[in-house]
Amino acid sequence: MIKLRLPNSYFEGHEDTITLVWRRTLVADFSKREIERAIRRKFRVSVEVNVEDGYLVINTDNEDIERFIAFYIQNNLGGLLKNRYTKRKVIYIHEGMGVPLLGYNAFGLIDRGTNLIQVRGSTGCNMRCIFCSVDEGPYSRTRKLDFVVDIDYLLKWFDWVAKEKGKGLEAHLDAQGEPLLYPFIVELVQALREHPHVSVISMQSNGVLLNDKLVEELAEAGLDRVNLSIHSLDPEKAKMLMGIKDYDLNHVLEMAEALVNAGIDVLIAPVIMFGVNDDEAEAFIEFARRIGAGKRWPALGFQNYIPYKFGRNPVIAKPVPFKEFYRWLRELEEKTGMKPLILKPHHFGMYPRPFIPLAFKRGEVVKAEVILPGRIEGEMIAKARNRLIQVINSNAKVGDRIKVKIVRTRHGIYVGTPV
Ligand SMILES: C[S@@+](CC[C@H](N)C(=O)[O-])C[C@H]1O[C@@H](n2cnc3c(N)ncnc32)[C@H](O)[C@@H]1O
């Protein structure tokens, strides 16, 4: 009897399907019959393949079969990868693909002209907040595809960017989705910690996937702060806002405390929708105080709900002008004595820094190669001058060489239209 497991993964069996779960987030489905047929073709024996306690179990003692199956699975993985939470197909970006990691907002690195660099290793989310600016999570109407960037490749680009930007950087792990889904999140924090240009490592998270072990690992790896998205302290309202009926508010509150106890600072970051959860503001402040949030940075980061073109915009959320939002925050500061609630970049040690020079000018027409499908309908991703360009309203195919008019260059995120 052979019992097979691959590094950082386990198997699940579902009738005729065998699912490989790799590093929590990535899954690949294999047909049990096809595996058995591949063995029969190669070794001329009939064997049965099953799953038991996370192992692939094969009723043979032939070690050649074990090696063959391990190779078979690894070899076929690339085209089968899916995100376990969103169920969407995953494109795994690695060095050999020649995909630049600057220019696109769904993965890679973003430089907004300060000492903070956004690091985006993957897309996809385990929640589906009813107000989500990026329409993330399972059953998204707009997002068709997920990306995961290989950690070594991400770090290689980070190193280049960090050298351009200088010392004293904050590496901020965020995503069009949930950063804790990134399969290499602990290793990423650890590697960034060792980078001589990085002073602070922070993360934006919904906290759902945290557990005591992961909190400890992240603390040990050197994570400094988590901006934790909690939108209600009422369990039922929180479920409604997070769009997931199993959302366990208590668990997230416990993890908030566990983060603080592990030495990772916490900033509680509710999205405020007036008439929905603004009445909970004082309770959020009270909770943040009680757990000892905000040791090095502000304890609260109330966010004003903003409707987005490709986001989910529920009817219960009425947008409020920022002027009014800031007035509300000022009153809250006075009433509760919790300061600052109106957050400024300097509260986070964020200062302007020269941008990595832009690769394109607005209005310029460039020749580009289409290298990847985009995440939303009609979007393709092209490459030129070692940068990514999000090409909208395109019916081009991967491999096409097209002319693109650059219509947006803000913060080094390039958007273009075909000409
Ligand atoms: C898109 S999320 C990604 C990180 C992570 N999934 C999370 O929720 O913390 C980034 C932040 O934007 C907030 N957010 C999402 N949709 C928003 C909206 N429509 N208006 C304002 N903030 C929003 C989230 O609550 C979160 O704090």
Ligand code: SF4
């Ligand atoms: S706001 Fe964050 S947690 Fe909520 S669905 Fe969007 S990406 Fe996921």
